[in-house]
Amino acid sequence: AVVSTQSTGDLQLAEHRWNGYTSYDNSAIVDIFVGLLKSTLTCSVCDHKSVTFDPFWDLSLPLPRSKTSGLNLQSCFAEFTQEEILDGDEKPTCENCKKRQKCTKQFSIERFPPILVLHLKRFSEVRYRTKLSSKVDFPIENLDLSDLSSQSHLCAPKYDLVGVSNHSGNTFSGHYIAYCKVGSRWHRFSDSSVSSISRNDIVSSEAYVLFYERQKPR
Numbered sequence: 001a002v003v004s005t006q007s008t009g010d011l012q013l014a015e016h017r018w019n020g021y022t023s024y025d026n027s028a029i030v031d032i033f034v035g036l037l038k039s040t041l042t043c044s045v046c047d048h049k050s051v052t053f054d055p056f057w058d059l060s061l062p063l064p065r066s067k068t069s070g071l072n073l074q075s076c077f078a079e080f081t082q083e084e085i086l087d088g089d090e091k092p093t094c095e096n097c098k099k100r101q102k103c104t105k106q107f108s109i110e111r112f113p114p115i116l117v118l119h120l121k122r123f124s125e126v127r128y129r130t131k132l133s134s135k136v137d138f139p140i141e142n143l144d145l146s147d148l149s150s151q152s153h154l155c156a157p158k159y160d161l162v163g164v165s166n167h168s169g170n171t172f173s174g175h176y177i178a179y180c181k182v183g184s185r186w187h188r189f190s191d192s193s194v195s196s197i198s199r200n201d202i203v204s205s206e207a208y209v210l211f212y213e214r215q216k217p218r
Contacts, residue, residue: 010051010150014038014110017053033057036111038150041092042104048096053110058117058209063132073138073210074147076120081107081148108150112157118210122167129171135205143212159212166206177206 018036034055041050061076083104086092091100122132140161149156164179178189179202188197 010038010110013051014053018055018111021055032115033113033117035109035113035116038108038110040106040108041086042106043094043097044102044104046094046096046101048094050095058119060119060121062121063134063136071134071136073118073136073143076136077145077148109145109148109156110150112145112149112214114214115162116159116212116214118212120208120210122208123171131171133205135203136207137203138207138210140199140202142215157214159214161202161210162213163211164202164207165209165211166204167208168206176208 014036021034022030034057037054037056037059039052039054041052042048059080061073062079063071064075064079083106085102085104087102092103093099094101094103120136124130124132138161143159143161144156145159146156162181166177166179168175168177175190179197180187180189186197186199186202188195
């Protein structure tokens with residue numbers, strides 16, 4: 001990861017990181033699926049900020065454990081972007097203080113990909129592997145990610161859902177079923193079986209990976 005200094009602007013650093021990544025991994029697939037994540041590390045002593053930019057193919061969103069019902073995608077994003085306190089053995093070295101200090105870390109999105117892939121973290125490794133079967137409500141149209149944009153002065157793109165990968169079963173066995181939008185209609189794909197599905201049935205507790213397409217400028 002590339003770390004910024006006070007003399008380097010974030011926009012120039014982000015462009016440098018992106019150009020560096022695409023210099024060795026450049027394809028139509030990268031153009032479609034890869035975005036750029038911004039991580040800001042803030043020292044609690046001197047308030048110095050260090051910024052890193054890293055490409056991502058998908059975002060893994062935690063399901064808030066404080067809620068077992070009424071979950072929605074925005075609450076998962078809030079969990080993903082909330083400040084994380086790095087203390088104790090996790091203390092990083094502050095560039096300004098030149099010593100390990102308590103810091104906070106926070107994520108935002110610098111570059112939004114045309115196709116945004118969101119992974120709901122349903123499988124937990126706490127003590128033993130379990131599956132979280134909570135229903136997460138997510139929008140079919142007009143997913144607004146303005147709160148996640150690292151450039152608050154710019155309008156973040158909106159997204160429409162085009163596909164869902166569903167997992168039924170438990171941690172030991174299961175089956176994957178895909179919901180895909182074809183034209184203006186939704187279809188259910190289960191092995192060799194294909195059938196139509198109502199958009200009212202798309203949001204379920206089995207949704208595991210969501211595929212969103214960026215809206216074209218109007």
